[in-house]
Amino acid sequence: MSSENEMAPGAAATAPVVNPISADESNFMAGLLAGVTAAVAGALVWAAITVTTKFQIGYMAVAVGFLVAWAVRKFGKGSTSAYGVLGGACALLGCLLGNLLSACGFLAASRSASVVDVTLQVLANPSLATKLMQATFSGMDVLFYAIAVYEGYKFARRPG
Numbered sequence: 706m707s708s709e710n711e712m713a714p715g716a717a718a719t720a721p722v723v724n725p726i727s728a729d730e731s732n733f734m735a736g737l738l739a740g741v742t743a744a745v746a747g748a749l750v751w752a753a754i755t756v757t758t759k760f761q762i763g764y765m766a767v768a769v770g771f772l773v774a775w776a777v778r779k780f781g782k783g784s785t786s787a788y789g790v791l792g793g794a795c796a797l798l799g800c801l802l803g804n805l806l807s808a809c810g811f812l813a814a815s816r817s818a819s820v821v822d823v824t825l826q827v828l829a830n831p832s833l834a835t836k837l838m839q840a841t842f843s844g845m846d847v848l849f850y851a852i853a854v855y856e857g858y859k860f861a862r863r864p865g
Contacts, residue, residue, distance in 0.1 A: 730782050731785075732780070732783075733781060733791070735781055736776075736777045736783060740773050740777040742776065743777075746772070747803065748769065748802035750768075755807040763849040766846075766852065767853060767856065770800075774857050774860035775860070777792040778862065789858040789862045790858065792859075794857070796858075800850045805837065809824040812827075812837070
């Protein structure tokens with residue numbers, strides 16, 4: 706009598722493939738919402754630290770990349786490359802927004818104006834936002850943005 710668990714002599718043992726998150730459990734919209742929320746939260750923290758210290762720390766981009774990737778992975782629960790692209794795009798959004806909000810904070814301080822008023826004016830005027838980003842852009846930004854995008858892409862997807 707042989708049971709189901711017994712193997713024929715010479716047969717190779719194969720472990721069943723277990724996918725802890727099925728395709729039915731993944732949720733792209735939840736990943737999108739979580740990624741955008743994490744990008745905005747990371748950008749706000751980035752700007753607050755940068756304006757407070759009066760020094761731009763490139764590692765803030767790395768932190769934003771990790772935060773976004775964690776949020777997309779946790780709430781999206783997806784394993785396809787679409788989740789990686791989402792994580793990378795949200796990481797880039799967080800980096801750009803972090804630099805823009807920092808620039809708004811410095812501009813407000815230089816004019817003794819409200820940070821909220823300056824930020825709303827800049828966000829309402831895309832050409833002004835573009836000029837402000839160009840004026841504050843550094844070559845090192847590209848390196849840290851690239852690292853953040855890579856992190857967002859690589860770590861936003863679940864293995865499988």
